[in-house]
Every structure is written in structure tokens, then in C-alpha cells.
Amino acid sequence: MDRNGFVKLSLLAFGLILLSFVILGLSRIVLPYRTARLLSAPTTFLAALLVAYLFVRAVLAWVGLLEIE
Numbered sequence: 001m002d003r004n005g006f007v008k009l010s011l012l013a014f015g016l017i018l019l020s021f022v023i024l025g026l027s028r029i030v031l032p033y034r035t036a037r038l039l040s041a042p043t044t045f046l047a048a049l050l051v052a053y054l055f056v057r058a059v060l061a062w063v064g065l066l067e068i069e
Contacts, residue, residue: 017044
């Protein structure tokens with residue numbers, strides 16, 4: 001993975017986190033809180049998985065097992 005790809009994935013994760021907050025906030029206007037959380041949960045889960053993947057890749061690059069070219 002090159003640095004540009006790593007940065008793009010990081011920005012995607014940040015965008016997904018923002019999107020989940022927007023979905024939660026806008027859906028709370030017309031729906032109950034529990035339903036709003038259920039609507040925003042998939043994007044939150046996807047963002048968490050992406051952040052975890054990026055964290056593991058960064059740690060492995062720091063240790064020296066994988067390179068971020």
C-alpha cells in the first residue's frame with residue numbers, strides 16, 4: 001500500500017464517521033432515538049472496521065513487518 005492509498009482510506013474513514021453522525025442527527029428529527037441509532041449503525045461499524053484496519057497496518061509498518069511505500 002502506498003502513502004496516498006493510506007491517506008485516502010483515512011479520509012474515507014473520517015468521512016464515514018461524519019456521515020454516521022449526520023444520519024443519526026437527521027433521523028432523530030423524525031424517528032425515535034433507537035431507530036436512528038439502528039440507521040446509523042452500519043456506517044459506524046464500517047468506519048470502525050476501517051480505522052482498526054488502518055491502525056493494524058500502521059503498527060505493522062512501524063514495527064517493520066509491512067511497508068507503506
